């Protein structure tokens with residue numbers, strides 16, 4: 001019975017052109033990836049600085065495993081909290097120039113924990129950008145607060161929402177991504193912060209994709225935009241530019257103390273393995289000491305964006321390492337993604353519900369460790385895409 005119900009649901013997904021399946025890599029998932037016995041250039045990873053297979057992280061892992069074992073063995077609130085957890089939190093707060101930080105097993109859980117524990121009353125209000133990451137949407141739905149969405153990057157519309165609903169609210173939280181995960185554009189953080197403050201609201205920025213990458217010191221989107229002081233809750237991940245796994249919240253010291261006491265996704269789950277803390281400590285040290293990695297990433301992004309524009313693709317303006325090429329139709333984007341795959345390139349097609357309907361796209365994510373040859377190969381195949389697929393793809 002369950003089998004036939006699920007088969008039916010799966011058939012519906014297929015009929016809508018939204019079927020997804022898993023690919024299996026047989027070697028590392030860095031800038032080159034082996035699937036079966038074929039090598040591909042990977043334009044689909046969040047391993048932006050190429051740290052995922054850095055031997056220094058492997059060495060840190062080895063010595064941490066010998067000392068602490070693999071798992072944390074319990075929730076951090078019981079016996080799953082080690083010297084390495086606390087050391088990582090100190091490294092993060094120093095890096096982010098915040099009073100303190102708290103690490104969760106994943107970024108998803110960090111978002112869930114912070115939003116649902118702070119915004120836990122029906123007298124609270126959350127106002128969030130319409131393009132925030134799915135983990136933030138889930139976090140907002142999980143919170144008891146009223147939840148309003150403002151159009152993407154639209155500060156005026158945010159102001160209208162706050163003006164209409166702010167009275168009698170106990171707490172108000174404005175939430176945005178720093179770098180938007182599917183569009184690669186940046187939030188107007190300074191302006192959001194100013195509007196938030198004028199209504200007594202707090203600002204939370206999920207900088208999963210900006211952390212380690214943007215800003216002179218890699219502190220993220222707000223450092224790049226010169227407005228770190230308007231943010232009350234800084235969220236970041238250890239799974240992207242750090243090449244490891246985990247999520248963090250940083251800010252005032254009471255934020256950590258409060259989350260240790262209230263965040264269910266921290267309390268009722270096993271602590272992040274100490275070995276991963278050791279790897280993230282090493283990764284953040286490299287991020288601080290090797291700015292050339294983020295400079296190379298920026299250079300790669302500028303080079304590819306310019307080339308795609310010259311080919312006539314709708315690759316939006318921007319500076320970041322996430323480059324969307326909007327195609328529109330689900331089936332068409334998957335056809336192009338397969339064409340790229342057949343030519344040795346992994347560039348995922350992203351469809352509804354991850355992005356709005358009719359905005360299916362190729363999502364190219366770059367790494368500092370992509371060579372000029374890797375990017376030239378992509379440009380060359382995109383030239384073939386422009387020739388082989390119909391001209392509705394092109395903006396001109």
Ligand SMILES: Cc1ncc(COP(=O)(O)O)c(C=O)c1O
Nearest residue numbers: 106107108133181208237239246
């Ligand atoms: C903007 C954003 N926030 C949060 C997350 C979740 O992070 P993690 O993969 O560490 O759970 C992601 C992951 O894709 C993301 O893109």
